[in-house]
Amino acid sequence: MAQEKTVSKEITPQSEDFSRWYLDVIKKADLMDYAPVRGCIVFKPDGYALWEGIQQELDRRFKETGHRNAYFPLFIPESFFQKEKEHVEGFNPELPFVTEAGGEQLEEKLAIRPTSETMFGHMYAKWIQSYRDLPMLINQWANVVRWEKRTLPFLRTSEFLWQEGHTAHEDEVDARKETMQMLEIYREFSENVLAIPVITGQKTPSEKFAGAVDTFSIEAMMQDGRAVQAGTSHYLGTNFAKAFEIQFTDRENQLQFCHTTSWGVSTRLIGALIMVHGDDRGLVLPPKLAPTQAVIIPIGPAKLRETVNAKAEELYNELRKAGVRVKLDDREGITPGWKFNEYEMRGVPVRIEIGPRDIENGQAIVVSRITGAKVSVPLDDFVDQVQSMIANVHTEMFNKALAFQQEQTYDVDSLDQMKSLFEQKRGFVYAGWCGSADCEKQVKEETGATSRNIPFEPKVKKNKCLVCGEHGEQTVVFARAY
RNA sequence: CGGGACGUAGCUCAGCUUGGUAGAGCGCUUGGUUUGGGACCAAGAAGUCGCAUGUUCAAAUCGUGUCGUCCCGACCA
Numbered sequence: 001m002a003q004e005k006t007v008s009k010e011i012t013p014q015s016e017d018f019s020r021w022y023l024d025v026i027k028k029a030d031l032m033d034y035a036p037v038r039g040c041i042v043f044k045p046d047g048y049a050l051w052e053g054i055q056q057e058l059d060r061r062f063k064e065t066g067h068r069n070a071y072f073p074l075f076i077p078e079s080f081f082q083k084e085k086e087h088v089e090g091f092n093p094e095l096p097f098v099t100e101a102g103g104e105q106l107e108e109k110l111a112i113r114p115t116s117e118t119m120f121g122h123m124y125a126k127w128i129q130s131y132r133d134l135p136m137l138i139n140q141w142a143n144v145v146r147w148e149k150r151t152l153p154f155l156r157t158s159e160f161l162w163q164e165g166h167t168a169h170e171d172e173v174d175a176r177k178e179t180m181q182m183l184e185i186y187r188e189f190s191e192n193v194l195a196i197p198v199i200t201g202q203k204t205p206s207e208k209f210a211g212a213v214d215t216f217s218i219e220a221m222m223q224d225g226r227a228v229q230a231g232t233s234h235y236l237g238t239n240f241a242k243a244f245e246i247q248f249t250d251r252e253n254q255l256q257f258c259h260t261t262s263w264g265v266s267t268r269l270i271g272a273l274i275m276v277h278g279d280d281r282g283l284v285l286p287p288k289l290a291p292t293q294a295v296i297i298p299i300g301p302a303k304l305r306e307t308v309n310a311k312a313e314e315l316y317n318e319l320r321k322a323g324v325r326v327k328l329d330d331r332e333g334i335t336p337g338w339k340f341n342e343y344e345m346r347g348v349p350v351r352i353e354i355g356p357r358d359i360e361n362g363q364a365i366v367v368s369r370i371t372g373a374k375v376s377v378p379l380d381d382f383v384d385q386v387q388s389m390i391a392n393v394h395t396e397m398f399n400k401a402l403a404f405q406q407e408q409t410y411d412v413d414s415l416d417q418m419k420s421l422f423e424q425k426r427g428f429v430y431a432g433w434c435g436s437a438d439c440e441k442q443v444k445e446e447t448g449a450t451s452r453n454i455p456f457e458p459k460v461k462k463n464k465c466l467v468c469g470e471h472g473e474q475t476v477v478f479a480r481a482y
Numbered sequence: 483c484g485g486g487a488c489g490u491a492g493c494u495c496a497g498c499u500u501g502g503u504a505g506a507g508c509g510c511u512u513g514g515u516u517u518g519g520g521a522c523c524a525a526g527a528a529g530u531c532g533c534a535u536g537u538u539c540a541a542a543u544c545g546u547g548u549c550g551u552c553c554c555g556a557c558c559a
Contacts, residue, residue, distance in 0.1 A: 010494085010508095019553080027493090038550065093557070115559090149483060149557055156558070229559065266559050299518050337519035355518055365518085448555095482559095 011345070013280045018224040023153070025274060029283045029346050032153055039151035039158030043267070046346065047154075049291040050270050051161060055141060057193050057288070058163065058265070061185045067137045067165060072119045074143070075110040080118035083243040087117065090210020094146040112145045117211060117236070117262055120166035121244030128258060131170050131250050135178070136258075139165040154271030155228065155482050162266035168246060168258040172237070175259035179235040182263040183216045186231035194269065195286040195397040196220045196276050197405050198230055199428070199477055201453030206437050209262075213237035219452040219477065221405045222275035225426025227452050227479035230272055233263035271482075276401050277370075283347030284369055286397055287390045293325040294386060295348045299336045299355035312354050315364065315382060322383045324390065344369060349393040350386065370396045411460045415446060415467050418478070422447045428479050430455075432462030432472025439467035449478040 010028055012020040026032055031047030034040075043051060059069070075098065081088045097109040113119065124136060145159045165182060169175040183200060190196045198218035208215035212234040220230045240246070241257040250256045277284040287293050296319075298305070298312040309330050319326040327348075329339055336353070343351055353365040363376045366386060370393050377385045408427030412418040418429055429449065433439065443466070444450050458475040465472040 017553095023552080034551070036550075090558095144559090146558070148559095150555095160559070162559070232559075264559075268559055301517065305517090332517085335517050335519085335521060337517085337521085339520090340518095341520050353518070357518075 011280060011282060014223060014278075019152075021278075021280070022271075022275060025278050025282055025345075026153055031270070031274075031283075034153075037158070039148060039156075041153050041157055043161075046291070047270065050273065050285075050289060051267055053289040053291065054193075054265075054269055055163070058185075058189055059141075061189060062139050062163075062165065065137075065181060065185070067139045067167075069140060070138050071140055071142065072113075072116050072123070074113055076113050076116070076119050078109040078111055080122060081111060083118065083121075084211045084239060086239075087211035087243075091115070091146075094148060096145055096147050113142070114144055114146045115262075115264075116140070116142070116144075116164055116166065117240050117260075118244070120262075121240045121246060121260075124166075124168050124258070124260075125244045125246045128168060128246055128248050130248055134168060134170050134248060134258065135174060136168040137165075137178075138167070139163055152271070152482070154274070155268050157267075160267045162264050164262060164264040167261045168241070169260070170248070170250065170256070170258070172235075172259050175237075175261050176235050179214070179216065179233045179261045179263070182261070183218065183231070183233040186218050186233065186263075186265060190218055190220065190230055191398065193286065193288045194273055194276075195288075195394050195401060196230065196272060197398065197402040199453065199455050200457075201455035201477070203232075203453050204433075204437075204440060204451045204474075204476065206440055207451055207453075209234045211236060211239050212262075213239065217453050219428075219479070220272050220276060221401075221408060221428060221479070222272070222482070223278070223404065224275070225408050225480070227428065227481040228268065228272045228275070229452070229481065230269060231263070231265040234261060236260045236262060268482075277397055278347075281341075282345030284397065285347035285349060287349040287394050290347065290349050291325065292327045292346075292348050293390050294319060294327070294350040294352055295339075295343050296326065296328045296352045296354065297336055297339050297343075298328075298330050299353055301356075304356045305332075308355060308359065311359050315352065315354065315379075318383050319386060322387065324383075324387065350390050352386065368393055368396070370400065409459060411462065412466060413462070413464065414469075415443060418443070418447055418449075418466060422449065426480060428452070428477050430458060430460050430462060430475055430477055431466040432464045433474045433476040434465035434468055434470045435473050436465075436468070439465055442467050443478060447478070449480050452477045452479050452481065 011024040014021045030044055032041045032044055035042050091114050095114055096112045099109050141163050143159055143161050148156055151157055167178050187198055187200050190198050198220050200218050203215040203217055214235045216233045217229050218231045220228050238257040238259055240260050246258045247255050296312050296316055298308045300308045312328055316326055316328040349369050351367040358364050362379050365374055366377045366389055367374045410421055411430040440451055454474045454476050462475045463472050
């Protein structure tokens with residue numbers, strides 16, 4: 001058997017064309033299909049299962065921190081968007097409207113929600129009277145629509161699925177605490193479930209959410225060195241409270257405006273997952289999210305099939321009982337080699353091979369999707385060892401992604417230095433920044449990179465602005481972004 | 483939304499220049515032989531050539547429009 005990896009004939013190598021690779025993988029792994037409307041995709045069962053996994057994990061964390069789910073309407077009166085000045089400017093260009101229904105023009109156009117701050121604001125104003133009603137902690141799982149100019153499956157689609165949390169608080173301290181708590185949940189989830197290392201920090205004013213006082217984000221690095229904003233959490237101050245008159249009577253019988261927050265992650269996480277972990281053989285799924293964590297493939301000639309299948313089924317039942325999401329593929333007429341490639345393409349973290357030789361030796365072969373390492377596992381310690389291999393896959397995925405992120409992270413002192421760096425490489429660039437929007441804009445114009453965020457814990461500290469050379473108050477991470 | 487490329491069977495594509503019977507490989511179905519890294523033989527099914535419209539005796543092929551996809555730019559989760 002040849003030692004070198006056999007690579008799928010149907011997937012363009014990453015090194016050849018990263019975006020082709022990405023599209024090949026999602027197509028071959030059967031995650032989605034294009035819908036007949038521009039920028040819209042069908043989340044096929046294998047793709048949707050990833051979203052269900054994300055939902056399950058996050059929903060548990062939201063509930064543990066006191067949030068409840070609700071559902072708000074898809075249609076939002078146009079006038080709602082006029083109430084907050086920055087918000088309307090930020091979202092108007094990408095708003096779709098319903099203007100006609102039942103063959104008649106509507107009195108007021110209805111926006112198809114791009115985000116629900118306005119609708120939550122309107123309802124919260126009705127629901128909140130007293131400090132006793134606070135904090136109001138509601139999340140919704142929903143679809144939203146943004147008419148983007150350029151679309152890409154999962155990462156940027158016209159309609160996408162997300163969750164949006166909207167909370168109202170008595171004061172700034174409490175609201176800011178909520179903002180940071182949710183950001184931390186996103187970070188923890190991203191690293192511990194998705195195995196994606198992220199940079200947490202604050203958005204610069206020009207990159208913050210339209211209508212927010214402060215926006216915070218987690219930023220992940222794809223394998224082409226570009227960044228994806230994997231989650232955001234906003235402190236909205238009293239901006240929306242004033243626009244929608246969300247007021248309450250405080251403990252001193254004074255009328256006050258609420259301080260509100262919002263936070264969200266979307267199905268773009270699926271895209272990030274693929275771009276962070278995938279390889280030339282296809283998808284690589286983190287075990288905690290993988291719908292199938294291990295697949296058992298029985299091998300052997302027809303005359304021994306019954307014996308092998310019986311053993312395979314025994315192992316299958318043992319793993320299932322132990323809580324492993326395991327699948328037994330005993331289909332006949334399909335060669336083992338074909339199945340190996342198939343499950344690698346679909347990203348199943350661990351493969352188990354069992355054949356006559358193994359049964360004779362009282363063992364099974366267990367193969368890690370990420371390292372490709374084949375291990376003989378004795379059957380008398382089978383479940384424990386498989387479980388620990390599954391756990392190892394997560395650690396190896398995270399470490400590999402972290403190592404990559406660190407290798408592709410640079411720091412520069414000047415714009416010229418950054419320009420020449422970007423002629424050769426892609427990645428995260430730490431640089432000092434004076435805080436001026438003009439300097440930030442110049443970086444974007446000359447390098448194509450935007451400020452991702454101002455990290456809470458920068459790898460290096462810079463004290464001079466890379467553009468103007470003035471005192472740099474902030475150390476900013478720049479990158480080209482999706 | 484600007485610049486470029488593309489749209490023919492489930493998938494990848496040929497055919498278009500020079501208009502005249504709809505093609506290949508893979509996949510799929512059936513039967514048989516196979517099974518430790520994408521097996522083999524045989525038979526078979528499958529496409530209003532993205533959609534609309536114009537030119538023509540005749541359009542996958544030429545023109546126009548439109549929708550969608552990809553790549554490059556400006557806008558974004």
